Amino acid sequence: xxxxxxxxIGALLLLAPASLFAEASPLPRVIEANGKHALLVDGQPFxxxxxxxxxxxxxxxxxxxxxxxxxxxxxxxxEIPVAWEQIEPIEGRFDFSWVDALIPQARQHNxxxxxxxxxxxxNTSPGYAPEWVKSDTKRFTRMMTKDSKTHYVxxxxxxxxxxxxxxxxxxxxxxxxxxxxxxxxxxxQVENETGSYGSARxxxxxxxxxxxxxxxxxxxxxxHKSGTWAQVYGWKADQAFNAWVxxxxxxxxxxxxxxxxxxxxxxxxxxxxxFKEEGAQxxxxxxxxxxxIDIWKAAAPHVAVEAPDIYDRDYAKYAAWLGDYRRPDxxxxxxxxxxxxxxxxxxxxxxxxxxxxxxxxxxxATGYSNFPLGAKQLDHDTIEAFARNYRLLAxxxxxxxxxxxxxxxxxxxxxxxxxxxxxxxxxxxxxxMYGMWSFxxxxxxxxxxxxNPNKELPVGGAAVVQLGPDEFLVAGADLRLKFAVxxxxxxxxxxxLDVEEGTFENGRWAMKRRWNGDQTDYGLNLTQPVLLKVRMxxxx
Ligand code: DGJ
Numbered sequence: 457x458x459x460x461x462x463x464x465i466g467a468l469l470l471l472a473p474a475s476l477f478a479e480a481s482p483l484p485r486v487i488e489a490n491g492k493h494a495l496l497v498d499g500q501p502f503x504x505x506x507x508x509x510x511x512x513x514x515x516x517x518x519x520x521x522x523x524x525x526x527x528x529x530x531x532x533x534x535e536i537p538v539a540w541e542q543i544e545p546i547e548g549r550f551d552f553s554w555v556d557a558l559i560p561q562a563r564q565h566n567x568x569x570x571x572x573x574x575x576x577x578x579n580t581s582p583g584y585a586p587e588w589v590k591s592d593t594k595r596f597t598r599m600m601t602k603d604s605k606t607h608y609v610x611x612x613x614x615x616x617x618x619x620x621x622x623x624x625x626x627x628x629x630x631x632x633x634x635x636x637x638x639x640x641x642x643x644x645q646v647e648n649e650t651g652s653y654g655s656a657r658x659x660x661x662x663x664x665x666x667x668x669x670x671x672x673x674x675x676x677x678x679x680h681k682s683g684t685w686a687q688v689y690g691w692k693a694d695q696a697f698n699a700w701v702x703x704x705x706x707x708x709x710x711x712x713x714x715x716x717x718x719x720x721x722x723x724x725x726x727x728x729x730x731f732k733e734e735g736a737q738x739x740x741x742x743x744x745x746x747x748x749i750d751i752w753k754a755a756a757p758h759v760a761v762e763a764p765d766i767y768d769r770d771y772a773k774y775a776a777w778l779g780d781y782r783r784p785d786x787x788x789x790x791x792x793x794x795x796x797x798x799x800x801x802x803x804x805x806x807x808x809x810x811x812x813x814x815x816x817x818x819x820x821a822t823g824y825s826n827f828p829l830g831a832k833q834l835d836h837d838t839i840e841a842f843a844r845n846y847r848l849l850a851x852x853x854x855x856x857x858x859x860x861x862x863x864x865x866x867x868x869x870x871x872x873x874x875x876x877x878x879x880x881x882x883x884x885x886x887x888x889m890y891g892m893w894s895f896x897x898x899x900x901x902x903x904x905x906x907x908n909p910n911k912e913l914p915v916g917g918a919a920v921v922q923l924g925p926d927e928f929l930v931a932g933a934d935l936r937l938k939f940a941v942x943x944x945x946x947x948x949x950x951x952x953l954d955v956e957e958g959t960f961e962n963g964r965w966a967m968k969r970r971w972n973g974d975q976t977d978y979g980l981n982l983t984q985p986v987l988l989k990v991r992m993x994x995x996x
Contacts, residue, residue, distance in 0.1 A: 482496070483718055484502075484720055494860075500857075502532075504532065504813025504815065505813075506531060506534070506791070507535070508791065508817040509534065511824075521821040522820040523561070528836070528843055529846055530846040531850075532853055535571075537574045538554060540573075543628055545587075546586075552635075555632060568642045570642065570643045573628065575621045575709065576705075580649060580740055580743070585610070589617070593606070596610055597616075599657070599660070601655045601659055607652065618708055622708060622709045623712070643722060644713065645722055646710045649743055650740070651742040651743030652740065657697050666697075671700070672700065675751060698742030699755070703751060703755035703756040724744070724764070727745060730773055746777060761786060761787050761789050763789045768794075769796075769914060772871065779809070788806065788809055788812065792817040793816055795817055795830040795831050795842070797841040800915070801914065803845050805868065807931070817830060818830050844985050849931065852960045855960035855963060863923055864882075864921070866919070868918045868937075870917060881928070883926075884939055885939070885940045886937060894983060926992045927991050931985070934983065935982055937979055939952075939990070951992070951993050955975070955988055956968075956969070957969050959987055965989055
């Protein structure tokens with residue numbers, strides 16, 4: 457009897473569509489509370505310690521050159537392309553062998569996946585669209601320049617392109633829904649660095665007609681202004697218009713995919729100088745650049761996150777871009793950053809700004825280097841600059857994400873001139889100092905102090921979570937942190953009450969040892985990546 461029942465249940469299970477079980481584990485999603493964000497994976501906050509592969513690593517034959525780097529890096533999430541040309545080489549005939557190979561291997565390597573949909577726009581161009589799209593410029597119209605020449609970018613105004621792109625993306629999402637009930641795929645990027653170089657927008661007659669009209673009501677409501685594009689946006693009207701039509705296009709592709717599988721979707725931006733708005737229109741005009749995030753937010757409600765691709769080693773710019781994208785209505789996520797040593801310290805800055813994820817680009821051994829953006833060569837020392845931080849954080853990715861979601865955070869990274877930095881958390885002023893030995897003070901003259909080799913290197917950073925008024929979780933490397941009372945009432949002296957080095961195990965703090973003596977006498981010297989729980993006190 458029992459075996460018959462088991463047989464019947466077994467047969468039913470075999471017959472049931474995989475999507476029946478899709479609800480077994482909750483869908484990943486991005487949530488917000490009090491202006492802070494978390495990415496929920498399996499219903500719990502998760503910090504993406506990402507690694508993005510090179511562009512053309514999206515073939516099963518390349519994976520043996522991907523996994524060793526991912527494993528060495530201790531990344532918990534791999535961002536990797538799925539190209540339109542590879543899933544729909546012939547119109548209407550889909551081939552999902554790439555994701556079928558990728559997803560089980562990702563599970564074997566214990567990583568989540570972020571899929572990058574290289575559809576009609578890849579770094580603005582249709583390079584990854586199938587040949588039947590690229591070669592049919594009648595059906596899949598390109599933008600037109602001001603002097604009526606055909607531009608290389610597909611116009612986001614063409615409904616034929618939108619339909620074909622949406623259909624392919626929806627087919628991909630449907631397939632993932634069927635093969636990935638456990639949600640190894642946690643997020644999807646729709647298109648890649650949209651916008652247009654060399655022409656700020658489409659200047660076709662139809663585009664010009666739309667450009668002369670009032671801005672859409674949805675946008676007018678958001679920015680509390682009305683009028684034509686030129687009236688509302690002045691000199692940056694072309695960029696603003698292109699942002700709107702591009703974001704509307706992307707939103708509809710995203711919606712078509714989400715109707716099949718409702719994963720969080722984000723878009724990535726090619727950035728212009730954060731300190732000079734003039735000129736942004738000549739960059740990837742229309743993409744989700746820092747100066748048009750409001751337009752994207754109004755135009756693309758199916759896109760959860762606008763995200764910056766940061767390829768600049770300059771602290772001031774890096775910090776400015778993080779500030780631009782860290783908004784109550786936008787979770788901070790850095791899906792791409794350079795992969796040489798100088799970028800590794802910015803993980804701490806991103807975490808201190810509440811990032812839900814961060815990812816160096818080009819993390820595989822397929823031999824390509826995007827120097828001068830990233831490393832000349834991805835050798836073991838370069839990988840180690842990132843891996844040492846990921847090794848510390850990977851075991852506590854959920855603890856960090858939860859605590860950073862619930863509590864205030866700040867971040868530090870070494871600036872160009874190596875000068876000290878300080879930030880205030882509650883009644884405490886926390887200072888970061890770079891390029892110092894772990895012993896002694898800078899103004900000591902009684903002993904000869906040769907410069908620390910780190911002084912000249914672009915290394916050092918930390919992220920701090922304020923767990924309570926006087927309690928902090930500190931993670932970082934290659935810097936000294938000092939705590940002082942921000943506005944000392946006369947006679948306040950500061951002391952460490954408790955400094956514990958440790959980690960989290962099963963969601964609870966697990967102390968390895970207490971720091972004292974040399975380890976705290978000159979501040980907290982984080983030489984190698986370390987996690988500390990610090991309780992401060994004052995006395996008179
Ligand atoms: C940013 C793009 O999003 C990436 O796909 C890649 O092309 C890099 N630029 C350059 O390596």
